[in-house]
Amino acid sequence: MKRVAALVVALALIGVTTWLVWPSAPEVRGQDQKITVVDGPADDQRVELDTTFFPPPDGGKAPVVLLAHGFGGSKQSMRDQAIRLAQEGYAVLTWSARGFGRSTGQIALNSPDYEVKDVKQLIDWLAERPEVQLDASGDPRVGIAGGSYGGAIALMTAAFDQRVDAIVPQITWSDLADALFPNAATTTQTTAQSTAQATTEAEAESGADSPAAPEAGAASGVFKRMWAGIFFGQGVSLDASSLLGPREAAGPLTPQQARCGRFLPEICDIYQDVAEDGRATQEAIALLRKSSPVTVADRIKAPTLLIQGQRDSLFPLSHADANAKAIAAAGTPVSLAWFDGGHDGGNGEADWLFEQSSAWFARYLKGEGSGAPPVSAFTVTRDGGRDPGTRQRIRLHPEAGSYPGLGGTDTTTVELAGPEQNIVNPPGGAPASISTVPGIGGLLGGQGNGGVSIDMPGQSAAFESRPLTAPLQLTGSPSITVRVTGEGEATLFAKLYDVAEGNQLPTLPAGLVAPVRVTIPEGAGSTEATIALPAVDHRFAVGHRLRLVVTTTDMGFATPAAPATYQVSLASPALTVPTVRTLAAAPTGVAWWVWAMPLASIVVAAVLLATGRTPARLRRRPVRASATEPASIPATLEPGVPNTTPASPPNGKPATPTATTPNGQSPDAASATGTAKDSPSDVAAVVNGSSAEAAPVTSVDTAVVASTDVPLEITGLTKAYRNGELAVDGLSFRVEKGQVLGLLGPNGAGKTTTMRMMMGLIHPDDGEIRIFGEPVTPGAPVLSRLGSFVEGPGFLPHLSGRDNIELYWAATGRPVADAHFDEALEIAGLGKALERAVRTYSQGMRQRLAIAQAMLGLPDLLVLDEPTNGLDPPQIREMREVLKRYARDGRTVIVSSHMLAEVEQTCSHVVVMQRGRLVSTGPVSQLLSSAAVADGHGPRLEDVFLDLIGDKA
Template sequence: MAVALVILVAGGLTWALWPSGAPAKGQDVAIPVVDGPAGDQHVTIDATFFPPASGGKAPAVLLAHGFGGSKESVRAQAERLADQGYAVLTWSARGFGRSTGEIALNSPDYEVKDVRQLVDWLAKRPEVRLDAGGDPRVGITGGSYGGAIALMAAAYDSRIDAIAPMVTWYDLADALFPDATGRGPVNGVFKKMWAGIFFSTGNGPLSPGLSPGGGLTSGGLGSTGPGSTAGGAGNGPFSSGGGRGDMPPAAQPMTAQQVRCGRFLPAICDMYQTVAETGRATPAAVELLRRSSPVSVQGKIRIPTLLVQGQRDSLFPLGQADANARAIAATGAPVEVAWINGGHDGGDSEPDWAGDRVSDWFDRWLKKKADAPGAGGAAAGSADVAGAASGGAASGGADAGGAGAAAFTVSRDGGRDPGTRRPVIVHATGGGYPGLSGSARTTVAVAGPDQQVANPPGGSPAAISSVPGFGGLLSGVGGNVGVALDIPGQAAAFESAPLPRSTQVTGSPTVQIRVYGTGEATLFAKLYDSSGGALAVLPSSLVAPLRVTATEAGTPVTVTLPAIDRRFDAGHRLRLVVSTTDLGYATPAAPAVYRIGLASPGLTLPADPALDAPATGPAWWTWAMPLAAIVIAAALLLAGRTRLAERGDRGNRGESRTETEPGHDDVPLVITGLGKRYSNGEKAVDGLSFRVEKGQVLGLLGPNGAGKTTTMRMLMGLILPDEGEIRIFGHPVVPGAPVLSRLGSFVEGPGFLPHLTGRANLELYWQATGRPAGDAHLEEALEIAGLGGALDRAVRTYSQGMRQRLAIAQAMLGLPDLLVLDEPTNGLDPPQIAEMRRVLKAYAARGRTVIISSHLLGEVEQTCSHVVVMHRGRLVSAGPVGDLLGATTSGNGSGPRLEDVFLDLIGESR
């Protein structure tokens, strides 16, 4: 056992300390590019190139970083892709990191032109596989800002073969000015907190990464890194905005323009300042934002696209990915959509799973496994290993091999890992992406009277749904649980009856409401999951803002609620809340009162029944291990039994041999060739043979260590002889042999339960034999014990002699045909010894047999009819006491004494 443990520990240490392969080494390069509307602006892009670990020519991946980040924020993902056999180029976008230039929000005139020149650069690298001269095999991936450049570049550069944009936008104008009634960004409600964070991040080093590439940290914006110093130091063109703490202090005072706009292009800066001041989008602003959005290049993206969007994302909600998916799928290009758990609002961004999904995507469309089977297989293998090693909370094991097969994947709450108590995510997959209106719809009636809601002056206090950058603080640990706060008097609530069965919602529910009043109302609709408990849950903390012109007759509007994936349990209620304020949005400062009512009682809930969560059935080992264990257990027991049976066979053969001797059944004890070794190999009993006839009182004599007790233990079936056999009344003795029921024994001291009385001990012992109470002859035995009133005291209060007598009484229970007593007179006083002698003689006179071991020679001489002398495990002499005494004559002429004979026999005569 200890050896096994040592081997286990040593193996574990070796495995743990074995040097792992060195990560791919990146080469820092500065790539000069020319961009601008006129193609006259010179910018130096700071990039890092990771050659493929597999060597040779490999497909390339352009890996873009998130807003506020730099090429450093995607280094880990780049190394991983390089290990999987891609030539990876990461770069800091213009205006970020050590790249020069100004932020133009992924404008076709600036960032897109830069990326085209990066593709040119890749085409010249010897490590990059080419589709044609100057046309490398290349994909782009990235998160948020980096995801948008993937989409934009794909539209403007036909050399790009596949993209995997994550948590990004379709229409930046719509993302910043959403309107749930579908009337576009000009009518939209300004998402002021997110917009502020978005633009201030580009302004200065607020955060090391709004969304660092594919490796969205769950901290998101909430975690301000080492680079977040107050004062916005380092806005100069050569500094590393949002760098890794290596920022030089501002050498010279910044100009007013620098303070105002940071590294933004002035045109964008001006636009932002205008809309942020008024809270309304101007057509010019919408035009500018859309130039940077895939909405402006509809129909131009015709390559395989994997869209990964976050469910906990109030900045770029699922609707943005939905619009991208529809636009790209319309061209006939393959599109797959994955809704991961986390997003810009926190949650679990599942970097391992998303990373695997992206590399599977590129394996499929860039490596086209058929023409690079070796590399592809190796890459997939290492991806699996990486996923398994990272293990833990992020992903359940069931989806390790499933990624890549499904057109639509939704990360769902898989409960908690019972061991770690951490949330587990399961990935439900479907064969097709149904869109936000779902592939099936159900209608649930909600009800409630018309309710007055007030818009507070100044828009404060405001209801809280999600706080950009602090999403993780409001929600529980992971999961889609969001706790939201409504201000009384500002919110109208409409509730459904308890759901008769659990309802899975995947997509955007819709509802029709009516807004009574005057003027333009800004409202926020949200759908709670109310379990009747104190806290209703706002799924993903998402709200749908809408702007509507209220009329006295009531303006009917159809509200598209935020897209979610959530199961509403049976018995829960759906609660529609329409509120006048939300902390994250710009709301009118003027006080007003509106009346909200339902235009139609039906709440339409989309679903996608085709979505199939992977079988969360028990892991294979939950049934295999117990089965295997039971088989092993049975084998252990049967193997043990077989060996015992062999031993029994030997005994049976012996029986058939000796069966020929007539009357053998009546011989109380026959010992033949008995041998037993100690564990050190020394023989305790060696070739012992003797027999005891009925009516004999046999004395077993020998000095300490002669093997008397060992013999008696073998007689009782407590230890197994190594050789030879013992027969009691003709039956071989094995552990638990039924013939032992005719043996009464007292060997090596009494054995009682100390907490029970003497009487209870004897009674329970007899009951343990399972024999009829009447056969016990308890009173006779108790008489021999002679304990009197002490019988009803606990044995632990007994003296040594009392226990001794009780033990002999126990041995005599049932009046056994063979009584074996080891040193029976130890601890008895002389009258008791005399009594005991009389009892034993009388016992044998009734045709029973008594074996006594003793080293008190006088005792044996007076009690026994026969004697067996043992020394060092061997038989020295056996026979009637008289014969033994008669065989030798004493040297001093007096009558022979047993003591002299004994000492003579064992060779230690004086």
């Protein structure tokens, strides 16, 4: 136990030391700077940007990363991320964009004339810093990362400044006009004439080549009024965190500020214009396109990791898709990740995003050799069920080697069914259906799948599939062709629900809807439109149905106020569902430790076992003799006495049958002689040993023999208690064959400890015990010649007495015939009680059964500890006879007892111990005769004993 405690303490010390010494992340100090830049279409506007520069913490030159904040944020929003990135060995610059935080200037929506020029000058400034690694003079090794508004500036800057070496734009737009005026419909052949009217100049300019790109474009798009309001308004910020802190702008607002906030007046004017009637004007589209990466993405040469949120109704996955296609078309490496987050909330996966960004920068800023894990071309975050330990949701990140686009690598066709249905647009557009409430999802940190979706009755048409027979993993943008009958322009919203059986509400994956605006040609009465449904990654389970719902309203969008009625039906029942076959969970393989750990542990186990083996007993062997060589003839040898042990060499090994004083044959000696016949070695002893005079117990010091015939020889035996006090202290004595030895001593003298050491149960600290010449070790085979009863009986309480005895014998593995059950059980004298469970026995019965167990197999040496405890006087008397007779058969008995009168009558020899030491030894008769006759009657052992232990009254 002490060792265990010491081990625990040592481990704890090691742990604490490691904790203290473990290199903590280097400290990063930011340097606040005001950097003045000049921008504007004519390069004549001075703007002071509030920046913080974080030099690489370990000194030297390092690549630099610009971290751009989102809309409504400032450089403070990026501080934690900047420190973390700097600790990875980068210089980092954060800044408040013009119009945000403490920077001056007005918001120009990442315009090439304003914000892009600002960032180019920040890169110029960085090129002068001594801490920044340069590719060439004036050209630092630089990357840009940021989310939303910050993501767009990363893309725009990379397009206009070729010095940028890598970018990680997150949850950002490709086409701001399309984001605010989306139209997911592609009207088909029957309405070809209507497309001319919808095609805009801007559309041609963008050259959008996505098959899902709305033919009609932003000009006919449905105004995403709630998001736009938040985007342009002062009331709510996109950056939820800025709502929590105190607003930086102080003081009452001027009328101009109240109207436009910190926007450039021309942007503000255009917004007010379009927001009024929900229609995109050409100026608005031109202005928004100017701030849209998709128009310039073909110029981007910096490797780009696009991270887009799956829960984003502002900039849905299709924006990353458009960006990726445009950038890849220029031959620039692009990777995409769809994570669990976005403007509508979700988990956010901040750590995973950081790892991905960090790996991207490591690869393209630090170089291939940086040991960063590769970033796959396409990664999707999926629900991985629950953690086996915490039962929390876990996320998997399956990867694909190439990005297949929103059309997937394969498509599955799901048949939808439903009649033509009438739907109405309510006057004023209220009440409106709800899919996602912008700005709320993020604030609530909604983890649910899409939150609340409500379709108003009478406003929606539903088409449903049969229950799925196999799970369907949708990855991308499904499409369906519907026929809309009515008049004029129809504004509709299409959503694809996952409908489970039973009481569960249908779920709208990611809470996304596809807004559709189609124009029904005059006179035709109807038109067909192919709708690109929102791009999502969603698994439809077996038994679930897919339900397409077409509604006339959605709370997030501007819908016409005029009442109208339409009929909606499926032009074709086939819903095309894209799937991505190549997406597979990262090939984990078998972790190395799976096979290494068990192997190592088996090696450790083998070492533990091998080193823990009891070392070969190199105890000091008595010099005088060894058990294997012929011993000299002992002084006590009586000539003519035959060997009692067949194994002894024929030249006359010592045979000293030292029997007790004959005390008269006991009437039931028949049993004893009967038993003796069974073992030939004992017959001789019985025949020849009867006349033997009591031989002295030879102390080892005077002994000349340690032979296989000496039943017990103890030499210098020492054992300390755990507290260091000696239980047995240098004990030496020797017992000869045929003796009944009484082991006497007061409580605590070390008698039981000595007996336990004889049985190999405890290890002596020093000295040695030999039984029949063999040293005693735990489990030494010679112990099979020892029968023992020490410190009470030990039986299995649930078994009967007979079962106990028989199973004990079976456990020794010796032949049943050698057991002599009958003799032993006769000694126990339990009669019918033998068949009862031992737990029902009295103390005396157990005692007798235990002595019987000790005598099983008639061992050559019998060790009994207080055998008469709990026996009644007749039983004591009988036990005395049994022991005497047992020894007379040439065997040896060692008895410890307190009952001195008992010892006096039973034993031929005694060993007196006190405090672990040998006090006296010798035949009982000698001991008694040495004592002075104190009073009238003859000497009693009691007097001698008390005298010896120095406790005589």
